[in-house]
Amino acid sequence: MIEFIRGVVAYRTTEAIVVETEGVGYLIFCIQPLKWEEGKEVTVYTHQVIREDAHTLYGFRERQVRDLFRLLLGVSGIGPKVALAVTGSGDPGRLVKAVEQEDLRFLTKLPGVGKKTAQRIVLDLKDKLKKAGFSGNTFSDSPVEIQEDVERVGSEEAIEALQALGYNEEEASRAVAMARKDFGDEEPELDRWIRRALQLSMKE
CATH class of the missing domain: 1.10.8 (Helicase, Ruva Protein; domain 3)
Incomplete structure (x- = not known):
């Protein structure tokens, strides 16, 4: 498992960044890739998904957000793309609080999360988040306003x-x-x- 990659952002696409380290370019899917500055040295905390047809890397600026992404992958019905969208939808601490408070209304407004998935998130993660040391204040050092997407209905x-x-x-x-x-x-x-x-x- 690749835990993190440290290198220079070679270029960006609409879905991913390419980080060059020791002459090798790693394609890393992430939220808002265009916010990563080309030519800048970065440390990207990664999760590798291995399937028969592809080996895919997903990356995060913070290790704790990556760990939250990994917990979401353990929820039935949530794949990497949905987990990435959920962790990138706003303040991760608000997501943790929603699970703690069983706030299904908030969870169903997250990208790709329907009512059944929201219920599974609460059921599967409430105890796991606590055991992993997550709380609503875990991400208080880098608060992010919930994006407009989360407030949309439909x-x-x-x-x-x-x-x-x-x-x-x-x-x-x-x-x-x-x-x-x-x-x-x-x-x-x-x-x-x-x-x-x-x-x-x-x-x-």
Whole structure:
């Protein structure tokens, strides 16, 4: 397992950064890659996902956020893309508090999280977060305002609509998260959510 990579940001894409160290460039998927400065030396805390068809690295500025990402991966129905979107949606401490307080309303506003997934997050992580030493104050040194995405409504209904069409929850959540990225600051009607999510899911 690659615990962290220290090197220079060679270049960025819309989804990832490439960090060069000792002549090797590592493609690392992360939240807001364009905020990483090209040519700057960085330390990226990583998690490696190994599958038959790919070895993928996910990266974080803080070790504790990476550890929270790993805990989310242990929740049934949450894959790396959804876990990455959730940890990058705002203040991670607010996420921990929501789990502690069983705040399903907050959790279902996170990217790719429907009602069932929110319930599983609380059920699976409440004790694990405590054992791992996480609390709402764990991330108090670097507070981040919850992004506007978290306050939007409509994504949960779109996820449920896709599930009614035969998608499982992870597939539906991923498609809606991709649609959200396309819509940007726009808040579309439910039928547009569904149409765009279906189009994007078919391209995968």
